[in-house]
Amino acid sequence: MSGGDIVLEAEGLRAAYGQAQILFGVDLALRRGEVVALMGRNGAGKTTTLKAIMGLVPATGGRVIFEGRDVTRWEPFRIARLGLGYVPEERRIFTDLTVFENLGVGRRSPAGGRAPWTPERLFSIFPNLAEMKNRRASAMSGGEQQMLTIARTLMGNPRAVLLDEPSEGLAPVIVEQMADAVLRMKREGIAVLLSEQNLNFASAVSDRVYVIEKGSVRYEGKTEALEAEREVREAYLTV
Amino acid sequence: MDLSFLATQALSGLASASSLFVIASGLSIVFGVTRIVNFAHGSLYMLGAYAAVTIVPRLLDVSYSPWMFFLGVLASAVAVGLVGVTIEVVLLRRIYRAPELFQLLATFGVVLIVQDVVLKVWGPVDIPGPRAPGLRHGVEILGERFPAYEVFLIVVGPMVLALLWLLMHRTRFGVLVRAATQDREMVGALGVNQALLFTATLFLGAFLAGLGGALQIPRVPASAQMDTAVITEAFVVTVIGGMGSVPGAFLASLIIGQLQAFGILVFPKVTLVLVFLLMAAVLVVKPYGLLGRPAAAGHAVAPEGILSLAHFGRTESLLAALAVAALLAVPLIGDAYTTKVAIEVMVFALAAFSLQFLMGVGGLVSFGHAAYFGIGAYAAGLLATGPLKLPMEAAIPLAPVFAGAGAALFGFFVVRLSGIYLAMLTLAFAQIVHAVCFQWVEVTGGDNGVVGVWPPAWAGNREAYFYVVALPTLAAILFLRRAIYAPFGYTLRAARDSATRADAIGIDVRSHRWLGFTLAGAAAGLAGGLYAFSKGSIDPTMVSIPMSVDFLVMVLVGGIRTVAGPLVGAASFHALKDFFMPLTDFWRLFLGASIIAMVLLFPRGVVGAAEGLRGRMRRRRGPAVARPA
Numbered sequence: 001m002s003g004g005d006i007v008l009e010a011e012g013l014r015a016a017y018g019q020a021q022i023l024f025g026v027d028l029a030l031r032r033g034e035v036v037a038l039m040g041r042n043g044a045g046k047t048t049t050l051k052a053i054m055g056l057v058p059a060t061g062g063r064v065i066f067e068g069r070d071v072t073r074w075e076p077f078r079i080a081r082l083g084l085g086y087v088p089e090e091r092r093i094f095t096d097l098t099v100f101e102n103l104g105v106g107r108r109s110p111a112g113g114r115a116p117w118t119p120e121r122l123f124s125i126f127p128n129l130a131e132m133k134n135r136r137a138s139a140m141s142g143g144e145q146q147m148l149t150i151a152r153t154l155m156g157n158p159r160a161v162l163l164d165e166p167s168e169g170l171a172p173v174i175v176e177q178m179a180d181a182v183l184r185m186k187r188e189g190i191a192v193l194l195s196e197q198n199l200n201f202a203s204a205v206s207d208r209v210y211v212i213e214k215g216s217v218r219y220e221g222k223t224e225a226l227e228a229e230r231e232v233r234e235a236y237l238t239v
Numbered sequence: 240m241d242l243s244f245l246a247t248q249a250l251s252g253l254a255s256a257s258s259l260f261v262i263a264s265g266l267s268i269v270f271g272v273t274r275i276v277n278f279a280h281g282s283l284y285m286l287g288a289y290a291a292v293t294i295v296p297r298l299l300d301v302s303y304s305p306w307m308f309f310l311g312v313l314a315s316a317v318a319v320g321l322v323g324v325t326i327e328v329v330l331l332r333r334i335y336r337a338p339e340l341f342q343l344l345a346t347f348g349v350v351l352i353v354q355d356v357v358l359k360v361w362g363p364v365d366i367p368g369p370r371a372p373g374l375r376h377g378v379e380i381l382g383e384r385f386p387a388y389e390v391f392l393i394v395v396g397p398m399v400l401a402l403l404w405l406l407m408h409r410t411r412f413g414v415l416v417r418a419a420t421q422d423r424e425m426v427g428a429l430g431v432n433q434a435l436l437f438t439a440t441l442f443l444g445a446f447l448a449g450l451g452g453a454l455q456i457p458r459v460p461a462s463a464q465m466d467t468a469v470i471t472e473a474f475v476v477t478v479i480g481g482m483g484s485v486p487g488a489f490l491a492s493l494i495i496g497q498l499q500a501f502g503i504l505v506f507p508k509v510t511l512v513l514v515f516l517l518m519a520a521v522l523v524v525k526p527y528g529l530l531g532r533p534a535a536a537g538h539a540v541a542p543e544g545i546l547s548l549a550h551f552g553r554t555e556s557l558l559a560a561l562a563v564a565a566l567l568a569v570p571l572i573g574d575a576y577t578t579k580v581a582i583e584v585m586v587f588a589l590a591a592f593s594l595q596f597l598m599g600v601g602g603l604v605s606f607g608h609a610a611y612f613g614i615g616a617y618a619a620g621l622l623a624t625g626p627l628k629l630p631m632e633a634a635i636p637l638a639p640v641f642a643g644a645g646a647a648l649f650g651f652f653v654v655r656l657s658g659i660y661l662a663m664l665t666l667a668f669a670q671i672v673h674a675v676c677f678q679w680v681e682v683t684g685g686d687n688g689v690v691g692v693w694p695p696a697w698a699g700n701r702e703a704y705f706y707v708v709a710l711p712t713l714a715a716i717l718f719l720r721r722a723i724y725a726p727f728g729y730t731l732r733a734a735r736d737s738a739t740r741a742d743a744i745g746i747d748v749r750s751h752r753w754l755g756f757t758l759a760g761a762a763a764g765l766a767g768g769l770y771a772f773s774k775g776s777i778d779p780t781m782v783s784i785p786m787s788v789d790f791l792v793m794v795l796v797g798g799i800r801t802v803a804g805p806l807v808g809a810a811s812f813h814a815l816k817d818f819f820m821p822l823t824d825f826w827r828l829f830l831g832a833s834i835i836a837m838v839l840l841f842p843r844g845v846v847g848a849a850e851g852l853r854g855r856m857r858r859r860r861g862p863a864v865a866r867p868a
Contacts, residue, residue, distance in 0.1 A: 080430030
């Protein structure tokens with residue numbers, strides 16, 4: 001991996017909730033325009049890794065480098081302003097606000113002359129949202145909320161996005177739309193680090209895979225390679 | 240009662256509703272975003288009035304016109320808004336992640352500081368404000384004259400509501416505020432600088448408080464008592480309306496305005512009681528208020544209570560026995576002053592211990608524990624001096640019975656709630672008791688209280704009375720301690736740590752909490768009864784908010800995680816207070832600053848800090864602890 005095109009990197013990242021340590025030194029890297037899946041079972045540390053990168057869980061050790069800057073222990077809003085988007089697992093859309101207002105909260109002007117995301121461009125990816133832009137987000141289905149949360153993050157014109165469990169709990173047809181959305185982000189040049197339990201989804205969208213177990217990375221490789229590695233899958237992924 | 244009278248009564252209800260809404264909306268907005276119940280909101284209101292009586296007359300000297308009057312009112316509100324910004328930057332942003340109890344206490348510290356500052360700057364005499372030019376006349380309504388300024392106030396409320404609605408729905412700031420009200424962490428993860436958003440929100444909230452105060456000056460003079468009176472009303476409005484909901488605050492203001500306007504015709508003395516009863520009723524039916532919703536992210540109200548119970552080893556038992564022996568020897572070796580202080584320390588230790596039982600073990604943060612202390616004191620005092628003329632030997636044992644009954648009555652409602660609403664309800668009940676003691680002059684003597692609550696001849700000297708206090712106090716503390724170590728105490732702690740899980744394993748959480756609340760109330764009542772006979776009098780300060788805060792501070796000084804903490808806390812706090820209070824004119828400022836310092840620097844108290852130090856020395860190295868931002 002050449003150093004120059006790495007957009008996001010975690011080195012020996014450690015994190016804890018109070019006394020309970022969750023991450024024991026996670027190492028991973030994300031290249032520009034690449035989709036990487038972080039895989040592992042429930043409780044392996046996938047969500048915590050993304051939160052620790054974003055500064056939502058304080059890192060107790062190690063470093064996070066984004067766009068060549070050490071952002072370890074920065075406040076989340078500063079990391080977001082540097083161009084790292086975050087889509088949480090529980091979606092966390094603002095249910096009291098309309099779809100349009102939700103997008104407005106995420107709005108930030110892009111760094112460096114790229115065409116900014118507008119609600120109209122986002123509606124072309126997520127046509128469902130266009131029909132309900134003045135609806136309160138509380139009156140949306142789970143799949144629509146998942147689309148809104150991705151669209152809201154894209155409004156910040158990020159250069160890389162952390163996507164936590166995008167396919168979880170969604171109907172198969174919505175999962176397909178999610179996969180399309182991830183590939184569309186990739187085409188737009190946005191690097192994506194997504195956490196995932198579903199190997200089919202990961203295979204459909206990602207270039208590379210990290211497998212995490214008990215808070216550290218146990219396997220790293222091309223997605224096709226993981227499909228061939230039965231032992232790795234059985235050791236760390238199958239239930 | 241004719242129609243025109245009813246109409247003017249309803250209109251004056253609308254005018255006060257309007258004023259109340261302006262203040263309460265600020266409190267509600269600030270709570271919605273920062274999740275801090277800002278006790279100092281009433282102080283900001285008071286500062287608004289003082290600023291206006293200072294600024295407006297000068298402007299009217301320049302040019303006597305309505306424009307100058309309203310310019311002065313706005314300038315005062317802006318000045319108060321800037322005070323709010325200062326409070327946010329200096330204090331609040333350091334405690335956003337602290338337990339709510341600490342936030343309440345810290346902002347109460349601000350209340351104390353502002354009171355002394357106001358007395359120093361403006362003096363103790365009320366300052367009347369000028370009347371509004373152009374609005375000095377009366378308006379004829381159905382044949383009755385009604386002040387034009389009141390009509391103006393009626394318009395202000397809906398106007399502020401409309402402006403706030405536009406701000407919240409048509410500006411980016413407003414959309415961000417509404418988003419942050421729901422999930423402020425997510426707003427941060429989307430790149431919004433929360434610090435700025437919070438500072439701006441505090442400006443808005445303080446501006447509204449200041450505006451509310453400044454608009455009052457033609458009606459009431461600026462006085463140093465404005466803060467506490469308005470803050471309880473504003474609390475009630477936001478709680479009834481739903482904390483964080485501006486329309487809810489408007490609705491609740493309207494209801495309370497009318498309740499007060501017409502309640503005064505039916506029960507002239509107890510309008511305050513009516514208001515609090517309404518609040519209790521609303522909370523029981525709608526625990527989050529009329530238009531409120533539970534917050535997305537849970538937030539601890541109480542700091543972590545007692546986590547592990549160590550049984551006394553041989554050394555500890557010996558130390559405890561020595562401490563008790565030393566205490567019992569105080570009247571024999573100490574002078575009269577020491578004995579007096581020791582009596583008060585014992586009384587407060589029992590009260591603080593019972594509060595610790597409630598908070599540290601039961602997880603129920605009572606912001607009105609003085610209610611039960613006060614019921615005990617008033618019961619004992621009134622039984623001894625009233626028509627019954629009971630002897631002390633009968634009056635003191637009845638004090639915990641009355642206080643326990645009161646706690647059982649209020650507790651029935653309290654244990655149905657959780658979190659900040661629970662704390663607010665305990666405060667409301669305490670204010671009901673205070674209102675009864677204060678307003679029912681024929682029985683309670685009102686503000687002056689009742690004197691002549693003296694022990695009989697055999698217990699008349701201090702030394703003898705010391706033992707009258709020592710024996711029941713020690714017995715009650717031992718009893719409560721036994722309850723903490725009994726299965727009952729374990730059950731309460733289980734329910735404190737997770738009410739749902741405790742429920743799921745078959746524990747009747749509500750009944751256990753209710754019993755715990757009643758026990759703690761009875762113990763505080765015993766302390767109150769003993770206190771009344773040591774002072775020889777009863778008065779409403781024994782039921783006041785500062786008294787409740789004193790108890791909380793005692794628990795926190797000692798450390799909420801330990802069983803013995805409140806005893807240490809009561810001793811050190813009361814001894815310090817007794818020593819310093821006569822020495823300074825700025826006791827409140829000093830106390831407020833100390834409370835703030837304690838919350839910021841030693842949130843685990845004296846005993847907790849000592850334990851932390853021991854723990855740190857044991858393991859020199861450990862994982863870095865996340866610092867609250």
